[in-house]
Amino acid sequence: MGRWVDPAPFEGVRPRVPWWALVPGKLKWVAALVALVWLLLLGGVRLALVVVRYPAVSLTPALLVLCWWRLGWGSLVLVLLAVAAGLVIWWGLSRGSFSRQVWLRLVTEFRRATVYVPRWKTTVRLAELAKEWRGREYLPKLRRVRSDGWRDRVRVRMIPAQSHEEWELRRAGLAHSFGARSCRVRVLKPRVLELDFVHADPLARPVLVPPLCNDADAVDLKRVVVGVLETGKTWRLKLLGNQVLGVGVQGAGKASVLWSIVWHLAPAIRAGAVRLVGIDPKGGMELGQCEEAFSRLVFDNGAAAVELLEEIAAEVKERASRYRGVRRIWARRSGEPFTLLIIDELADLVAYQPDRNLRERAVRAVSTITSQGRAPGYAVLGLVQDPRKEVVAFRHLFGTKIALRLDEAPQVDMVLGDGARARGAAAHEISENTPGVAWVKTDGRGTPERGRAFWVTDADLVELAMFFGITEASVHPFPGRSGSDDASGGVAA
Numbered sequence: 001m002g003r004w005v006d007p008a009p010f011e012g013v014r015p016r017v018p019w020w021a022l023v024p025g026k027l028k029w030v031a032a033l034v035a036l037v038w039l040l041l042l043g044g045v046r047l048a049l050v051v052v053r054y055p056a057v058s059l060t061p062a063l064l065v066l067c068w069w070r071l072g073w074g075s076l077v078l079v080l081l082a083v084a085a086g087l088v089i090w091w092g093l094s095r096g097s098f099s100r101q102v103w104l105r106l107v108t109e110f111r112r113a114t115v116y117v118p119r120w121k122t123t124v125r126l127a128e129l130a131k132e133w134r135g136r137e138y139l140p141k142l143r144r145v146r147s148d149g150w151r152d153r154v155r156v157r158m159i160p161a162q163s164h165e166e167w168e169l170r171r172a173g174l175a176h177s178f179g180a181r182s183c184r185v186r187v188l189k190p191r192v193l194e195l196d197f198v199h200a201d202p203l204a205r206p207v208l209v210p211p212l213c214n215d216a217d218a219v220d221l222k223r224v225v226v227g228v229l230e231t232g233k234t235w236r237l238k239l240l241g242n243q244v245l246g247v248g249v250q251g252a253g254k255a256s257v258l259w260s261i262v263w264h265l266a267p268a269i270r271a272g273a274v275r276l277v278g279i280d281p282k283g284g285m286e287l288g289q290c291e292e293a294f295s296r297l298v299f300d301n302g303a304a305a306v307e308l309l310e311e312i313a314a315e316v317k318e319r320a321s322r323y324r325g326v327r328r329i330w331a332r333r334s335g336e337p338f339t340l341l342i343i344d345e346l347a348d349l350v351a352y353q354p355d356r357n358l359r360e361r362a363v364r365a366v367s368t369i370t371s372q373g374r375a376p377g378y379a380v381l382g383l384v385q386d387p388r389k390e391v392v393a394f395r396h397l398f399g400t401k402i403a404l405r406l407d408e409a410p411q412v413d414m415v416l417g418d419g420a421r422a423r424g425a426a427a428h429e430i431s432e433n434t435p436g437v438a439w440v441k442t443d444g445r446g447t448p449e450r451g452r453a454f455w456v457t458d459a460d461l462v463e464l465a466m467f468f469g470i471t472e473a474s475v476h477p478f479p480g481r482s483g484s485d486d487a488s489g490g491v492a493a
């Protein structure tokens with residue numbers, strides 16, 4: 001007795017209750033309410049996204065059901081007939097706007113739903129554009145899709161630590177995966193890219209020149225019309241305060257760029273507000289087709305051409321010294337003509353000329369004109385087949401570069417700048433069947449644009465020559481500084 005005996009240990013199974021059973025009842029109600037609101041919000045956002053991404057497919061049936069519910073079958077049929085008639089009239093009156101606002105919207109929704117959404121995850125995973133980290137998968141997000149008929153523009157939000165170069169490296173694979181001919185990459189803002197999936201070439205057909213204009217006032221030297229861009233907009237070149245270099249293999253259509261510019265400038269040339277000076281080392285094969293447009297022309301790459309270049313370089317310096325402190329850049333009020341120096345086959349002058357002395361003089365003169373001609377109203381349009389530094393050492397002095405069809409892929413970056421080819425400016429892939437098609441890059445402007453110069457035929461050149469008065473002497477007098485306001489007044493600067 002008196003000895004302590006341990007009680008038997010408790011052998012029953014302790015009940016295991018989930019943690020939330022221990023949460024006070026009120027708190028549980030609040031949590032359930034928050035979860036419900038969160039789910040509703042999520043559902044609402046998803047629904048809104050579906051409506052935003054597929055407005056036609058989602059809103060049209062909803063509106064039809066609403067119409068049937070409120071007004072009945074008869075009214076629904078009437079509404080349908082009225083809408084169909086409206087669409088037919090719209091199509092008849094303006095096919096362009098009908099196509100943009102109705103047809104292309106439907107195509108956009110169709111392609112998003114049938115091409116991009118179903119293939120997106122698999123493609124980015126297989127292309128190694130998605131990553132896994134600590135069991136979580138990071139997938140680039142498919143954002144807005146827009147179909148322009150010939151291309152689909154697809155916005156992408158990249159995953160953290162990804163760069164656009166990774167996408168550029170996989171352009172070809174992405175194009176194949178989404179059934180496109182090619183893919184181009186554009187950076188829109190940090191983390192957001194736009195991929196262009198190209199299906200057709202809107203520039204496949206030649207573009208005819210517009211009718212010759214008589215109005216010198218319509219000539220804007222900052223927006224000279226050269227052709228059309230693949231987006232359907234007008235291709236314009238800045239001449240005032242700029243220098244232009246056109247590069248392309250034989251038959252690429254360099255001449256069409258040059259004649260398109262002359263075509264647009266024609267009224268201003270005739271009014272004496274713009275003067276053309278030309279050097280054609282091919283013996284006049286090209287510029288000789290419309291001599292009437294030029295105030296000075298030399299048909300070789302020898303001493304005469306170099307002297308002309310030096311004369312212009314001296315004019316540039318003289319005019320620049322007169323303008324110093326008076327005006328920053330040439331304007332029509334100056335009473336002096338804007339001068340465009342056109343050099344067909346620039347390489348013949350600055351690289352292939354066997355006489356070293358002449359060659360060096362030519363390089364010096366062209367470098368002076370291109371580097372100092374901006375303010376006093378002198379522009380150079382140089383055309384060349386070979387863009388290498390050994391050939392055109394001063395190509396950086398040209399603010400706008402035009403890459404027509406090129407021979408080799410590395411030449412693209414030589415002309416348009418580093419990284420242009422990686423982003424999709426494939427000038428080396430331009431078809432032989434589309435002369436005049438070119439990629440254009442202007443310094444300080446984002447990505448290169450693709451366009452096609454007007455097709456200036458022999459008949460057009462005859463018309464151009466007649467415009468300048470074929471019977472008159474082919475030398476146009478420069479308007480003098482006094483009393484020349486009328487002549488130059490027509491050029492918008």
Ligand SMILES: Nc1ncnc2c1ncn2[C@@H]1O[C@H](COP(=O)(O)OP(=O)(O)OP(=O)(O)O)[C@@H](O)[C@H]1O
Pocket residue numbers: 206207248249250251252253254255256435436437452453454455456
């Ligand atoms: N924009 C264009 N649209 C349609 N056809 C064009 C266009 N430009 C040129 N062509 C056609 O392509 C051919 C070659 O064009 P062009 O003479 O302009 O080439 P190029 O680059 O100047 O050649 P080269 O270096 O031999 O002078 C011509 O027959 C011309 O009719």
